[in-house]
Amino acid sequence: MKKRLLAVLLLSALLFSSCNFPSPTLPREDQPLYVPPAGQTFTPPATPSPDPSARIKLGDEVVLPLVSLAFSPLASVDNSGLPMTLSLGEDKAVMNNTDETLFFSLSSESAGVSPDAQACLTNLLSRMRADLPELHASEATEIAAAGLTGVQTELSGTLLEAPMTGKLAVFQVQSRCVSLLGAAAVEDPQTLWQETGQYAFQALLGGLRFLPPGSVPACLIATDPEYAFSPENPIRVGSVNLYDGVSRMEAYLNTLRGPNMEEINYIRINPQYNAENEIVDAYQINYAGSGEPITIYFSIYSYETPMAPLGFSCEAAFPLQRP
Structure with missing residues (x-):
């Protein structure tokens, strides 16, 4: 026990006495481990900013036959991936997001006496102000797209009872005024x-x-492979009354053609209910070289601009108007 205590005391004495050791005779300068070259400084790499345009996804190209205009509709516009809604006509297309806070419209009308894109814009703004009295448009500037020169203006005002900010571009082509309108309508539209x-x-x-x-083509061609071929996505021809539904469906079929303009043979079969409990009328069709009959479906209870199913064509524009 005495030996252990003596050892502890001895170690303690050595530790305290080491603080009083004299400095080495030769002084030593501490050197940094790394000295950057003169004039060189280290700058951390900048964090890349996300490209907002990379969020914009486009769908398959669509042709508006009355305008001779092709465009790629918006499929989604943000990281949510939620799809944009697309409504088509022979001379117009409308797109909006799920929240209905972003709207885009591509449309065409006869230029009439409008000599150029500026006159088209003036006439269009005049009509818009009749419906949107608070609409303000900036001074028009020149814009180029699709090999054409047009005019554009910044818009602000109120749309659907919400503040609105957007842009309107107008071109004159083939004696028609073609316009592209985009608008955000929400509490903070800017x-x-x-x-x-x-x-x-x-x-x-x-x-x-x-x-x-x-x-x-003389008519719109569907890009959805289920259009007309599924009871859930029928050709919506509408009707004035229940008695003209058949004539509207058969006017469509008389205009429809096969992929190489073959005439269509058709026979009406029993109607059925789809998943929404909507009655859909069914026809079996065939054409030279088609093989087994193909079933397509119609709804006479609502109307959308009719299109030819994917893989088909048409002799002319379908002779149907909104009832």
């Missing part, structure tokens, strides 16, 4: 337009193609 809307607008504008007359 932010939504700057962060998303303007990039979607530019994506639509960049995808426009004006086609030579006679180079486009």
Whole structure:
């Protein structure tokens, strides 16, 4: 026990006495482990900013036959991946997001006596102000797209009882006024337009193609492979009353053609209910070389601009108007 205590005392004495050791005779300068070259400083790499336009996804190209205009519709516009809604007509297309806070419209009308794109814009704004009295449009500036020169203006005002910010571009082509309108209508429209809307607008504008007359089909061709072939996605021909439904469906079928303009033979079969408990009328059709009959479905209870099913064509524009 005495030996252990003596050892502890001895170690303690050595530790305290080491603090009083004399300095080495030769002084030593501590050197840094790394000295950067003169004039060189280390700058951390900048964090790349996300490209807002990368969020914009486009769908398959669609042709508006009355306008001889092809465009790629918006599929989605943000990281949510929620799809945009697309409504088509022979001379117009309308797109909106799920929240109905972003709207885009591509439309065409006869130029009439309008000599140029500026006159088209003036007439269009005049009609818009009749419906939107608070609409303000900036001074028009020149814009180029699809090999054409047009005019554009910044818009602000109120739309659907919400503040609105957007843009309108107008071209005159083939004696028609063609316009692309984009708008954000929400409590803070400026932010939504700057962060998303303007990039979607530019994506639509960049995808426009004006086609030579006679180079486009006479009717819209569906891009959805289930259109007409599924009871859930019937051809919506509408009706004035229940008695003209059959004549409207058969006017459609008399205009429809096979992929190489073959005439269509058809026979009406029993109607059925789809998943929404909606009655859909069914026809079996065939054409030379088609093989087994193909069943397509109609609804006479609602109307949408009729299109030819994917893989089919048409002799002319379908002779149907909204009832």
